[in-house]
Each structure stands twice: as structure tokens, then as C-alpha cells.
Amino acid sequence: MxxxxxxxxxxxxxxxxxxxxxxxxxxxxxxxxxxxxxxxxxxxxxxxxxxxxxxxxxxxxxxxxxxxxxxxxxxxxxxxxxxxxxxxxxxxxxxxxxxxxxxxxxxxxxxxxxxxxxxxxxxxxxxxxxxxxxxxxxxETDQAPARHASLTRRQREVLRLLAHGYRSRAIAEELNLSVKTVETHRTQIMRRLGRQNMAGLVHDAIRLGLLPVPR
Known part of the structure; x- marks a missing residue:
């Protein structure tokens, strides 16, 4: 019950x-x-x-x-x-x-x-x-660990900032990248993780330990 x-x-x-x-x-x-x-x-x-x-x-x-x-x-x-x-x-x-x-x-x-x-x-x-x-x-992310492993260090950094609510321009400034490069990373992250929205990316960020959830 x-x-x-x-x-x-x-x-x-x-x-x-x-x-x-x-x-x-x-x-x-x-x-x-x-x-x-x-x-x-x-x-x-x-x-x-x-x-x-x-x-x-x-x-x-x-x-x-x-x-x-x-x-x-x-x-x-x-x-x-x-x-x-x-x-x-x-x-x-x-x-x-x-x-x-x-x-x-x-x-x-x-x-x-x-x-x-x-x-x-x-x-x-x-x-x-x-x-x-x-x-x-x-x-939907039961098979996600293998996909997580395919992310580069830079993509993990971008994912962490995305999950914290940063927009592309803010991420570019934080990581010293161009906005276009950030957008490219975001597209690649979503494709590699099989995601189509930010809610799914937040789940992945939590699973990776990039966005800790207080208990």
C-alpha cells in the first residue's frame, strides 16, 4: 500500500x-x-x-x-x-x-x-x-550511464551550468567560450543523452552529481 x-x-x-x-x-x-x-x-x-x-x-x-x-x-x-x-x-x-x-x-x-x-x-x-x-x-534514463560516459569534460561543465539555470551567454562568460560554442555543446549533450527538454537534463545532472539534491 x-x-x-x-x-x-x-x-x-x-x-x-x-x-x-x-x-x-x-x-x-x-x-x-x-x-x-x-x-x-x-x-x-x-x-x-x-x-x-x-x-x-x-x-x-x-x-x-x-x-x-x-x-x-x-x-x-x-x-x-x-x-x-x-x-x-x-x-x-x-x-x-x-x-x-x-x-x-x-x-x-x-x-x-x-x-x-x-x-x-x-x-x-x-x-x-x-x-x-x-x-x-x-x-527513461535507466540506460543513461553509458550515455553519460560519452560526455566530455567540457560538456559536463556546460550541463552543470545549464542545470543550475544559466543561459547560453552566461555559460559562455563563465567558461570563456563563444555563445555559438555553448549552443553547439548543448545540442550535442541533448543528442548524446537522448533528451529533448531541460527537465530531462536536470535528471541527468542529478544522476551525475552535477546538481546535488539536498536530503
Whole structure:
């Protein structure tokens, strides 16, 4: 059984999500919360595998809710649900310790998949519609180590800066390269790693240790 903590500040949305999640085979909502402090209290009182958290609850007077939940239960996998959809926002969430991201425009199937993938230790990114693309997970990178080995030292440096949100011009200045050379490296990196968007590159950067994820 995958045990879920559901945190959203709208009671009606919590109720709807609870009924939906409880309809998934082998998944059950064991606690709910309407605020960050309630989420922390629920995490202390219940053993959970997944914390499904609305992004509106993340900022807290005592610090970011992701860090607070992980301090209570380091093993919990946090999935952030949000209307925001940008590579930089998703990168910040992953870097702050979130296991994955679900856009509110994602499908029911993607929600179920994200919960199962996160519980299995993978990092689902389900951004809904454009501009980033369909739901992806680390499962797509199971064969990635061989491709990682094909990256040159310079390409790893470029990948690290890309994953940290640097644009091509900033990377060029940092590495003393031309913008055209940086763009060439970026194209080669994406081709060698089999990626088509930044969300996938962030996964690879984490796997390579270029973008550490705080625990």
C-alpha cells in the first residue's frame, strides 16, 4: 500500500483529490492537511510514502515546507502540485528536495503514474501541456550511464551550468567560450543523452552529481 499525505489549502479540492487517489489500486490517503503546519503535524503522526503538496503551501515562516517535511521524515517523497510551468521553477523544486512535479493540468493517469513512480524512488515530471512536454520519469534514463560516459569534460561543465539555470551567454562568460560554442555543446549533450527538454537534463545532472539534491 502506498500511503499518501494530501496537503492543499482548499477543502473542496482536498476532498476531490482524496476520492480520486483512493480509487487507485494500492494507494490510500492516510492524512490530509490544509496548511503547512498541519502538513508537518500530519507527517509526525502518520507514516507516509508520498506527500502530495500544493505549491501555495511551500513558503512558511519557519522555512520551506519541503525542508520541514524532510526533517520530520527523511524518507518521504514530496510531489509538488502547481499551476506554474517553467523549467527554472521545476529545477528549483527538485534542487530543494522535491521528488517530482505535477502540473494541475496533468491527467488522472499522470497523477497515478507520478505517485507510483515517486514511491518507487524515481522522479516524475508531469507538466501537463506545453511548453515542456509530456510526463517523464527517471525510468527513461535507466540506460543513461553509458550515455553519460560519452560526455566530455567540457560538456559536463556546460550541463552543470545549464542545470543550475544559466543561459547560453552566461555559460559562455563563465567558461570563456563563444555563445555559438555553448549552443553547439548543448545540442550535442541533448543528442548524446537522448533528451529533448531541460527537465530531462536536470535528471541527468542529478544522476551525475552535477546538481546535488539536498536530503
Amino acid at each position: 502506498i500511503r499518501v499525505l494530501l496537503a492543499d489549502d482548499h477543502r473542496l479540492i482536498r476532498s476531490a483529490l482524496m476520492g480520486l487517489i483512493n480509487s487507485f489500486e494500492g494507494i490510500q490517503v492516510v492524512a490530509e492537511a490544509g496548511s503547512g503546519s498541519e502538513a508537518i503535524a500530519a507527517a509526525r503522526s502518520n507514516r507516509t510514502d508520498i506527500a502530495l503538496v500544493d505549491s501555495a503551501l511551500l513558503p512558511m515562516d519557519s522555512g520551506n515546507l519541503i525542508a520541514q517535511l524532510q526533517s520530520v521524515d527523511p524518507a518521504v517523497n514530496i510531489l509538488v502540485v502547481s499551476t506554474y510551468i517553467s523549467d527554472s521553477y521545476i529545477r528549483r523544486l527538485i534542487a530543494s528536495g522535491a521528488r517530482g512535479f505535477i502540473h494541475k493540468d496533468a491527467t488522472v493517469d499522470e497523477l497515478e503514474t507520478a505517485i507510483r513512480e515517486a514511491a518507487a524512488g524515481r522522479q516524475p515530471i508531469c507538466p501537463g501541456r506545453e511548453p515542456i512536454g509530456p510526463c517523464t520519469t527517471e525510468r
